[in-house]
Structure formats: C-alpha cells, structure tokens
Amino acid sequence: MLDVDLAMGAPGSDIDDGFALALALADPGISLELVTTVNGNTDVATATTLTLELLHRLGHPDVPVHRGAQDPLLRPRVRQGEVPEGVEHREPRTGPAAMAMVDLVRANPGEMTLVAVGPLTNVALAMRLDPTFAANLKSLVIMGGVFNQHTHSLGMPGEYNVWCDPEAAAVVLGSGVVARWVGLDVTLKVRVTKEQAAQMEASGRAFASFAGRYTSAWIDHIVQRHPEEGESCAMHDPLAVAAVTHPDLLTWREAHVVVETGDRLRGAMVTDYLGSDWLPDGSTARPTANALVAQTVRADQFNQLFLDSMMEM
Numbered sequence: 001m002l003d004v005d006l007a008m009g010a011p012g013s014d015i016d017d018g019f020a021l022a023l024a025l026a027d028p029g030i031s032l033e034l035v036t037t038v039n040g041n042t043d044v045a046t047a048t049t050l051t052l053e054l055l056h057r058l059g060h061p062d063v064p065v066h067r068g069a070q071d072p073l074l075r076p077r078v079r080q081g082e083v084p085e086g087v088e089h090r091e092p093r094t095g096p097a098a099m100a101m102v103d104l105v106r107a108n109p110g111e112m113t114l115v116a117v118g119p120l121t122n123v124a125l126a127m128r129l130d131p132t133f134a135a136n137l138k139s140l141v142i143m144g145g146v147f148n149q150h151t152h153s154l155g156m157p158g159e160y161n162v163w164c165d166p167e168a169a170a171v172v173l174g175s176g177v178v179a180r181w182v183g184l185d186v187t188l189k190v191r192v193t194k195e196q197a198a199q200m201e202a203s204g205r206a207f208a209s210f211a212g213r214y215t216s217a218w219i220d221h222i223v224q225r226h227p228e229e230g231e232s233c234a235m236h237d238p239l240a241v242a243a244v245t246h247p248d249l250l251t252w253r254e255a256h257v258v259v260e261t262g263d264r265l266r267g268a269m270v271t272d273y274l275g276s277d278w279l280p281d282g283s284t285a286r287p288t289a290n291a292l293v294a295q296t297v298r299a300d301q302f303n304q305l306f307l308d309s310m311m312e313m
Contacts, residue, residue: 005040005118006051014041015218020117020237026309029245036097038068040118042081049083052090068097069121072165098125109136117143117237119164124171134175143240145183147271147293158267166267169259186297187236194219194231207313249302250294256287
C-alpha cells in the first residue's frame with residue numbers, strides 16, 4: 001500500500017512523490033495492491049487526478065486508487081493545486097481511502113506493508129476506524145519528521161508532512177506499531193542533480209523523459225528560492241519506498257518519539273533514544289520504543305538503485 005500526496009505533473013510542484021510511485025512499481029520485491037491519496041503537496045482532488053494520470057503513463061492503470069482525506073484531522077488544508085490542461089480526468093475507486101486500507105488489511109492480516117509519504121491523515125483515520133489496523137500491518141514505513149536536527153524555520157518548526165497534520169502523527173505514534181521513520185536527517189542527503197534530470201529527459205523512455213522534464217523545472221524553482229542549495233533536489237519519498245526492500249541502505253535506532261501538536265512548535269519531534277536514566281517525575285519507568293528512526297543513509301548506493309530503475313521506465 002502506498003499513501004501519497006502526489007503532485008508530479010503540475011508546474012511548480014514537488015516531484016519526489018511521483019518518483020516514489022514509479023519506484024514502487026519498478027521494484028520486483030514490491031506488489032503494489034493499493035494507492036491512496038491525501039491532501040499535502042496539493043489538494044486531494046488534484047493529487048488523485050495526477051496519481052491516476054501517472055499510473056496510466058507508467059502502464060499500470062489497473063492499480064486501485066482511492067481518494068482520501070481532503071483536510072487534516074483538525075486543521076485547515078495548506079495547499080490548493082490545479083490540474084494542468086490536457087490531463088484526462090479519471091475516477092478513482094469508490095469508497096474513502098481509510099476504509100480501503102482497513103479492508104485490505106482485514107483481508108490480509110500480517111501481510112501488508114503501508115508506505116506513507118504524505119501527511120498521515122488517512123493512516124490515522126484507518127487506525128481510528130479499526131483498532132486492530134495497526135497491529136495487523138506487516139510493517140509501516142513513513143517519510144516524515146526530523147529527529148536529530150531542526151528545520152530552522154519558525155514558520156514551520158516540524159517537517160512538512162508532520163507539520164501539515166501533527167494530530168494525525170500523534171495518533172500513529174500512539175498506535176502501538178513501531179514504524180520506520182525516514183526523516184529529513186537522511187532524505188536531504190539523497191539528491192538528483194540537474195544533469196541527471198537532463199539525462200532522464202533525453203533518455204527517450206516514456207516515464208523518464210516526462211519525469212526528467214518536471215524535475216528540471218522543480219530544480220529551477222528551488223534555485224530561484226534557495227540558490228545556496230545548488231542545482232539538485234532531494235528524493236525524500238523514494239527513499240522511504242526503497243526502505244521496504246532495502247532497509248540496509250539505512251541505519252536505524254529505536255526511539256520513543258513525541259510530536260508537538262501546539263501551534264508554537266507545531267510538528268516538532270521530541271526524540272528519546274532511550275539512553276537516559278533521568279526522568280523529570282523521579283519515577284523509574286522508562287518509555288518504550290514507538291519508532292525506528294533512520295540515522296544514516298548509503299546515499300551513493302541508493303542513488304544508483306534509483307537512477308537505474310528510473311532510466312528503465
């Protein structure tokens with residue numbers, strides 16, 4: 001299962017979620033049974049249309065797509081997108097995303113891995129709909145959070161996906177499932193350069209050419225706003241997908257994580273690596289791990305795996 005706030009194909013929008021979908025389809029170790037959409041990089045209606053369009057472009061129009069939450073649990077949505085001209089409108093499957101997740105896991109207890117690369121609204125709703133949902137997952141991988149550093153932004157103290165819906169992240173952290181969290185500590189280290197995007201665009205491959213063109217445009221957008229970052233962009237979401245079948249690309253550390261749901265530090269993560277004996281209330285009870293947090297990444301190995309896969313599509 002893959003939960004996305006996909007915006008690839010809309011001018012001026014981030015593109016890593018589209019690459020995440022492509023990598024999930026390209027990986028022979030992954031059987032993609034369900035795609036769900038959520039508000040985040042764009043509104044959920046636009047994300048749904050672009051997801052269906054991309055699946056057709058990738059030659060997988062039969063993968064079930066269910067539209068998910070149009071707003072965070074408690075907060076207003078952050079972004080409103082627009083479907084580009086020429087994109088065909090296709091209808092997703094009937095039924096909300098969270099219920100589709102629940103139904104699939106109920107039918108396959110202990111067998112389904114869920115990769116969430118957008119805000120966690122749909123995942124939290126599925127956990128609220130079915131109290132056994134979390135326990136019946138095989139595993140949960142999340143692209144979200146920043147654990148060993150800071151965003152250095154008062155306007156967005158938390159990583160974007162968590163910041164969009166911190167209440168949903170709190171539900172997931174309290175669900176009992178020990179998810180693998182792939183955060184900015186590692187995702188900012190895996191990047192596609194402008195030169196590599198140009199190679200994709202010139203490849204003659206249907207998806208690679210399309211994705212390379214939009215990647216170049218996204219890098220130009222980044223350079224205009226943040227010239228100090230250089231001509232490249234991070235592959236946040238594909239790294240979370242790669243972690244399903246190649247967890248050894250990353251190192252992991254058990255932690256007890258709490259997310260800030262107040263407005264002042266919205267989305268910030270407090271990460272206890274369970275190494276201290278000091279507790280503010282003087283008790284001896286220790287928190288238990290509710291997360292596996294990615295610490296380091298073999299960036300060169302991931303980049304080779306990613307680029308090789310994309311150049312074949």
